[in-house]
Amino acid sequence: LDKDHSRAAQPTAPVELTDATTKDFWAMYTAGVARYDQGHFRDAVTTLRHAVDLNPQDAVAWFALGNAQVALGQREEAEASYTASHVLRPESWVALYHRSLVRFERQDDEGAERDCDAALALAPDEPALLLNRALARQRQRRFAESERDLDRVLASPRMIARAYFVRAAVRAQQGNNSGAANDRSAGFATLPTDFQSWLARGMAWLPADPQRAVADLARAREINPRSVAALRNLAYVNSEFLDDLPTAISQLDDALALRPEDADLLASRGVLHARNRQFDNARRDAREALRLDATAQTLLHSACVFALTGSEQPADLDRAASLVQRSLQQEPSWLPVVLKDADLRPLQDHADFRKAIQAARALSQANPGINTLE
Template identity: 30%
Template sequence: MRRARALTPRCRRGAMILAVTLFAFALCFAQDPSEEADPIKLFELGQNAHAARDYARALQLYDQALALRPEFPEAEFQKAMALLALKRTDEALSAFARVVDLRPQWAFAYASFGAALSTLAGREKEAETALRRALELEPQNGAALMALARLRYRLGAVAEARQLAQRATALPEAKASDWRERALIERASGDLQAALASLNRALAIAPDDPAIRLDRAQLLLALGEPNRAREDLRIAEAHLQDDAALLTIARLWSRVGERERARNALAKLSEAAQQDPEAIILRADLATGELDASTRAALERALARDPQNAALLAHLGEAYRRIDPERALEYFRRAVQLAPQNSDYAAGYGAALVQARRFAEAATVLQRVLALDPNNYAAHANLATAFDELRLYERALAEYEWIRRARPDLAIADYFIGRTLDLLGRYEEALAAYERFLARADREKNSLEIERVNLRLPRLREQIKRSDGKRRG
């Protein structure tokens, strides 16, 4: 058997240093024996672990404290909160029952536990009971008022939620976050001006809060104030870099017509978020002209991952409408099947039928769309084309005139009105429409139509002269 070699002096010194280091390390993390017998110190250690989100360790320490002092409501309460964080909800409810047995008038405990419980699906009833008890004990408890307002809002009781939020924000200690949540509820109730006033109050408390700025930008756009929204968007984008915020910012930049800014915001998304269907759809919307093959492929990959996404189907329908009408029809058909109340998808289906030259079917679909959504511009435009191709000129004329009223800036509408009146033999009215068109037409964009009108006008004026403005039978 070989003898072990003795350590050299240098190795012995190294081993000694390592041993001392490990001993010191162990001392740092060992629990002081005096603490093991002191429930207050154990409770404080538990709170430290709780604050560090080490819920399992916190729970262990709270249990040790309670073993030494069974009637310790603060430790029992923190134990209930740790159990909630660990998703051990039934045990948390049992622990909280012991809390209120020990201290039945403790409003803070009811408010905090109820607020935490309200975030868990399926526990709304227990949460509401705890929060209402908190308010019985302390009617001006702001935390309980806002937590109950959030809960009632989620349950669809918007009017009551609004009243609760108003009570919470009337308190002198109301925070910017309370005013922000009040604004959310007011917007849901349809009172956009009240929501704007609440967001203004929130920003008076926290002027640099980018999330509140983003909320106000969205609200200002809903109120038709894009210029004011731009400043809030700039501030929000400078500070918010998470994917959800960036996607919202990109969508809002797109809505105010800042397409390049919208693309830049999309470019900041993480690689995973770039594949989100909403990001892909927005990127497609921001593309200039026809969607290229790579964008169509991205939409199709997203659809393969999420085949029930009606918005993706509708965007693919639009992407293929001009290059492959039959394929577009199938995409739109599926979108309408998934979201039958979405008039835009149905209008897209009608447009694809027009592109496929199935005009009678298109007219039927588009008239149904307009029965539900009388101001759907795309439906009116495509129905005008369908009636025109079916030679139902009086009905086509009604659609073209609607387009002219809806879009008085659109000179081409006068061209189609003039052409349709011309086909109906209403020559003087046709001439007036043609002249309106020529006065406003864009020389580059409308060059073909301008040429056709100029070729037609001499003959039309001659016909008017011969027939007193009407076609003879």
């Protein structure tokens, strides 16, 4: 379920808060939106929360609060905010659409599908809803139903080009390799007409043609200059496929200028600094990321930073092992990712790292329902 929390428009002008404006719903709402546009998501959540306290009947304010909460990773809270927005404006499908995104991220595939069903009752044949429902059904391994939704997307006058790549994956999962190959060819041959499809086609070129990937991702950024997703993906291609760490770091610099409180961006840049042997910068990014966030993803990326800086300061290896342990305690399904991550190789012989691996394996064996991320 693709999304990008940045906005194509220019940032909203800052709003000064005074004793008077803090009692004014519109002033608080516009201030919260401005903070969101500037990437200050914690302030945005606080300000928009105050706005909905002043006017709990405003559906748009609840929706804006949900967007800010998603950007902070507060998905449970965002789900509640989108629910409030939809209750207040039941004739609109937009809040349902965004709640489906949140539920998909929370691994609630059935809930995401129900939201798409309800939204499609309000907006029949809306391609974005059909695509999102197809993804939810795909993850439930209901491939035939997923493919039917994708057929409708691709037959729509407002066809979404990235649906070719999704249908290719669904067909491959059903053993239809020739159909999957045809869809990939069609996806590459179709000129995207929307930002997300430029992103999708860009990533689909990998690993075969990273230069074309960069070209498509750069086009996505031209369409939406404030897209963090485009910058993040460009940094990924440059660092992982083109061995161009300076360019990748610069692209994450640009992303952090848009979202300065994004812990995952900070930790990711820290990893690239560490690979580039800029150890002080790497540690600084990891520490700031951990100050902002303690989710499994941030913990794991920060562990990669300290595993790499451990070649200069051996004590960093202890911290890295501890962070891996905390990450796997939150998300034992990430064990395969940890075992394959080259940045964590310096920890292979660390006793605490080995204990963390053993504990995650034991938990997975005791709870076979845990889905592992390959």
